[in-house]
Amino acid sequence: MTQPLPPAIHRRDYRQPDYWIRRVALEFDLEPHVTRVKARLEIEPNAGTAADAPLHLDGENLVLLAVHLDGRPLADGEYSLTDRGLTITKPPAGFFVLQTEVRIDPAGNTQLSGLYQSSGVYCTQCEAEGFRRITYFADRPDVMAVYRVTIRADRKACPVLLSNGNLAEEGALPDGRHYAVWEDPFPKPSYLFALVAGDLGCNEDSFVTRSGRNVRLRIFVEHGKEGRTTYAMDALKRSMRWDETRFGLEYDLDLFNIVAVSDFNMGAMENKSLNIFNDKYILADQETATDADFAGIESVVAHEYFHNWTGDRITCRDWFQLSLKEGLTVFRDQEFSADMRSRPVTRIRDVRALRARQFREDAGPLAHPVRPDSYIAIDNFYTATVYEKGAEVIRMMHTLLGEDGFQKGMRFYVERHDGTAATCDDFAAAMADANGADLSQFRLWYSQAGTPELEIEGRYDAGEGSYHLTVRQSCPPTPGQPDKAPMHIPFAIGLLDGQGRDIPLRLEGEADTAKPGRLLQLTTPNQTFRFVNLPQPKALSLNRGFSAPVLVHVRQDGAERAFLMAHDSDPFARWEAGQQFATDLLLQRVTEIQAGKPADAAYDPAFIDAIGQILHDDGLEPAFAAEAVALPDEDYIADRMAVVDVDAIHAARRALRRQVAAAHRVTFETLYEASRESGPYSPDAAPAGRRALKNAALSYLSALAESDVALLERIAGQYKAADNMTDRMAALRLLADLDGPERQAAFDDFEARFRDDALVMDKWFALQAVSSRPDTLQRVQALLAHPGFSMQKPNKVRALIGSFTANALRYHAADGSGYAFHADRILQLDPVNPQVAARLLAPLGRWKRFDAGRQARMKAELQRILTAPKLSTDVYEIASKSLAD
Numbered sequence: 104m105t106q107p108l109p110p111a112i113h114r115r116d117y118r119q120p121d122y123w124i125r126r127v128a129l130e131f132d133l134e135p136h137v138t139r140v141k142a143r144l145e146i147e148p149n150a151g152t153a154a155d156a157p158l159h160l161d162g163e164n165l166v167l168l169a170v171h172l173d174g175r176p177l178a179d180g181e182y183s184l185t186d187r188g189l190t191i192t193k194p195p196a197g198f199f200v201l202q203t204e205v206r207i208d209p210a211g212n213t214q215l216s217g218l219y220q221s222s223g224v225y226c227t228q229c230e231a232e233g234f235r236r237i238t239y240f241a242d243r244p245d246v247m248a249v250y251r252v253t254i255r256a257d258r259k260a261c262p263v264l265l266s267n268g269n270l271a272e273e274g275a276l277p278d279g280r281h282y283a284v285w286e287d288p289f290p291k292p293s294y295l296f297a298l299v300a301g302d303l304g305c306n307e308d309s310f311v312t313r314s315g316r317n318v319r320l321r322i323f324v325e326h327g328k329e330g331r332t333t334y335a336m337d338a339l340k341r342s343m344r345w346d347e348t349r350f351g352l353e354y355d356l357d358l359f360n361i362v363a364v365s366d367f368n369m370g371a372m373e374n375k376s377l378n379i380f381n382d383k384y385i386l387a388d389q390e391t392a393t394d395a396d397f398a399g400i401e402s403v404v405a406h407e408y409f410h411n412w413t414g415d416r417i418t419c420r421d422w423f424q425l426s427l428k429e430g431l432t433v434f435r436d437q438e439f440s441a442d443m444r445s446r447p448v449t450r451i452r453d454v455r456a457l458r459a460r461q462f463r464e465d466a467g468p469l470a471h472p473v474r475p476d477s478y479i480a481i482d483n484f485y486t487a488t489v490y491e492k493g494a495e496v497i498r499m500m501h502t503l504l505g506e507d508g509f510q511k512g513m514r515f516y517v518e519r520h521d522g523t524a525a526t527c528d529d530f531a532a533a534m535a536d537a538n539g540a541d542l543s544q545f546r547l548w549y550s551q552a553g554t555p556e557l558e559i560e561g562r563y564d565a566g567e568g569s570y571h572l573t574v575r576q577s578c579p580p581t582p583g584q585p586d587k588a589p590m591h592i593p594f595a596i597g598l599l600d601g602q603g604r605d606i607p608l609r610l611e612g613e614a615d616t617a618k619p620g621r622l623l624q625l626t627t628p629n630q631t632f633r634f635v636n637l638p639q640p641k642a643l644s645l646n647r648g649f650s651a652p653v654l655v656h657v658r659q660d661g662a663e664r665a666f667l668m669a670h671d672s673d674p675f676a677r678w679e680a681g682q683q684f685a686t687d688l689l690l691q692r693v694t695e696i697q698a699g700k701p702a703d704a705a706y707d708p709a710f711i712d713a714i715g716q717i718l719h720d721d722g723l724e725p726a727f728a729a730e731a732v733a734l735p736d737e738d739y740i741a742d743r744m745a746v747v748d749v750d751a752i753h754a755a756r757r758a759l760r761r762q763v764a765a766a767h768r769v770t771f772e773t774l775y776e777a778s779r780e781s782g783p784y785s786p787d788a789a790p791a792g793r794r795a796l797k798n799a800a801l802s803y804l805s806a807l808a809e810s811d812v813a814l815l816e817r818i819a820g821q822y823k824a825a826d827n828m829t830d831r832m833a834a835l836r837l838l839a840d841l842d843g844p845e846r847q848a849a850f851d852d853f854e855a856r857f858r859d860d861a862l863v864m865d866k867w868f869a870l871q872a873v874s875s876r877p878d879t880l881q882r883v884q885a886l887l888a889h890p891g892f893s894m895q896k897p898n899k900v901r902a903l904i905g906s907f908t909a910n911a912l913r914y915h916a917a918d919g920s921g922y923a924f925h926a927d928r929i930l931q932l933d934p935v936n937p938q939v940a941a942r943l944l945a946p947l948g949r950w951k952r953f954d955a956g957r958q959a960r961m962k963a964e965l966q967r968i969l970t971a972p973k974l975s976t977d978v979y980e981i982a983s984k985s986l987a988d
């Protein structure tokens with residue numbers, strides 16, 4: 104290793120700051136390359152701080168122009184300056200005022216952290232540690248202050264000047280400049296500070312809260328795009344109403360602003376009353392956005408809005424507590440989507456995403472607890488574990504306490520912690536205290552990493568008329584945690600009779616009457632539950648509703664899985680039965696392919712019939728049927744294998760798709776024709792569900808298109824005739840994998856139509872990168888030179904490079920070309936934008952799951968990255984942890 108190890112920060116080392124900053128006045132004189140920032144900080148020592156304790160303020164990439172204490176310039180010996188910050192050697196004993204002036208370069212800020220410019224618009228991103236790139240400050244979330252912000256800028260370049268809170272004053276200045284003063288009455292940590300200045304259009308609306316407050320709502324976007332904010336505005340108003348009715352939480356200011364920018368490291372940011380968004384999560388209309396984009400906008404707009412209470416009013420004490428706000432807010436946005444749309448389909452999609460991102464993370468070298476114990480770069484911890492597993496932890500509390508108990512706990516949490524910086528333990532304690540519940544063992548979900556695994560065995564005793572369900576729980580070792588304690592797992596199950604009805608269940612020794620479906624409390628490594636007085640069940644339904652984020656191992660034959668697919672009263676378990684049935688078949692076929700057998704031997708007809716039953720079940724909502732007939736994706740199968748074989752997985756899955764398609768061709772064709780819409784487009788869940796089923800049918804038909812030109816033409820026809828982006832993209836996605844002039848013609852047409860729309864072009868880049876065609880890497884390489892591509896734009900990088908690394912078949916090419924390409928891009932991106940570079944790196948860390956040849960190549964690329972000069976801390980942390988054995 105050529106570099107010194109950057110220091111890790113440990114949760115156990117937390118202590119309160121020596122000094123509090125209570126009030127902040129900021130003055131910005133905005134110029135693209137020379138922006139001046141004056142800060143006036145009102146500071147007082149913390150109780151117990153030693154009289155001569157130095158005051159350290161964080162600062163990065165700042166040029167200090169002046170520093171005054173209580174109005175007097177500081178002499179050289181009174182402070183020290185490093186590239187990490189400013190230290191006042193001996194501050195006064197009591198209250199004092201520190202004033203600094205610094206110079207920064209927003210136009211030269213390619214990291215998109217701190218104050219930067221996106222297409223000429225000044226904007227900020229301060230979470231987690233970006234505020235220190237704006238001014239010297241105690242840049243930690245437990246230091247909460249009241250802000251007054253003055254912005255001065257050229258009136259023509261920046262007619263719009265925004266910050267948090269209320270507009271207190273505005274006016275003209277000499278030389279064509281103007282100013283605005285914003286005051287935020289709510290104390291907040293520095294990571295929630297925001298500023299926007301630029302020439303923007305706006306969609307304005309209003310919302311009356313339940314107590315009668317009239318809130319002015321504005322969404323600012325590039326001029327000309329205001330019409331594409333209608334859906335986001337509607338989602339915002341629905342979020343505000345929902346938070347009142349479901350959580351009793353009301354908005355607390357007279358205005359709420361959203362600004363959409365095209366260059367953004369993440370999805371969006373919940374700055375108090377001034378949310379800043381990646382425009383991907385704001386802009387949508389029928390021609391440019393898919394149904395999935397609309398759903399994403401609804402969910403992210405809601406998520407950022409919900410942070411107003413769970414994040415802003417109650418924030419995190421330190422960054423180890425990130426899941427306090429993120430897990431809880433993801434749970435809230437998931438519940439919002441479930442209430443707005445189909446609850447079962449929302450749950451299925453959330454679980455699919457959890458397994459694809461979080462289970463994978465939990466099984467690899469970057470596994471960490473929901474509340475991590477240490478980090479090197481905090482920006483690396485905005486992970487699926489902190490967010491999505493964090494949301495599952497909250498959901499399990501909800502399952503254990505019920506909606507009423509959970510809401511009681513929420514009210515208590517808000518009452519106890521409003522206006523403060525809290526911890527995950529505080530949240531669990533509020534839930535427990537409000538309900539008189541014992542969550543002590545449950546809290547292990549915060550501290551233990553890894554996905555728990557359950558081994559299940561069920562046995563019916565005909566003589567006794569009893570059913571014995573044995574559950575063994577374990578949790579695999581993860582980095583730094585070789586041994587795990589048993590967890591408290593809420594596990595919902597049911598037993599079905601021969602007619603597919605739920606059998607009422609009563610546990611031995613229980614006084615209650617029998618109930619269909621039970622929530623079992625798993626608390627020890629090995630438990631047997633004995634249900635009495637019941638007839639012989641036909642099928643066992645497990646982890647209903649995905650009541651716990653665990654891996655379930657159970658021996659069930661195809662007949663039992665098919666029965667559950669047809670009858671389970673729990674829609675999630677019904678979907679899951681199909682997924683597990685297909686997974687068993689695909690894994691079996693992979694083994695056969697490896698033994699030299701053909702990929703296309705006939706699959707179990709019971710599975711193919713079960714898919715047919717779903718297609719013919721008119722009682723199912725179309726969106727659910729679309730999920731239920733979709734085969735598990737290649738990555739899901741890969742994650743179930745000790746040594747991944749991407750080629751065999753691809754061949755096995757392709758063969759199964761073909762057989763399902765061939766068996767049900769007429770049904771798919773009828774369904775396809777029947778679900779074509781004639782009326783006007785609507786992004787609502789019901790029509791979107793019908794489109795999903797129609798496009799699932801088209802996707803199966805495409806499996807037969809290589810030998811049937813009529814099908815190829817049908818797909819190309821849908822592309823051409825589409826009046827909405829969902830149908831256009833669905834067809835283009837299928838064409839991307841197919842040969843023939845139709846493919847190129849469609850991609851050329853798409854480019855010609857949308858060349859000037861950066862956001863839409865992301866789709867064009869991404870689809871080429873996920874193609875299963877053998878020349879995909881060459882194509883991706885060529886696209887790096889496309890005028891629409893830029894390494895400075897995170898959305899482009901994710902669309903082209905991120906999508907390619909998710910293309911298992913081509914990324915894992917045996918010659919290592921995919922890995923080398925990936926590592927080259929990381930090294931190219933790191934000096935430009937280390938946060939995005941580090942986030943892009945994770946796929947190389949999966950080397951342990953591959954054969955020796957691929958392992959060696961992946962590790963060699965990680966080594967190459969690690970030995971590069973001037974590597975960022977962000978990339979260093981991910982690369983070094985990825986290599987650890």
Ligand code: B3K
Nearest residue numbers: 230231369371372482485
């Ligand atoms: N809190 C932000 C994420 C900030 C990312 C910092 N690297 C978005 C969200 O979760 O709502």
Ligand code: ZN
Nearest residue numbers: 406410429432
């Ligand atoms: Zn969030």
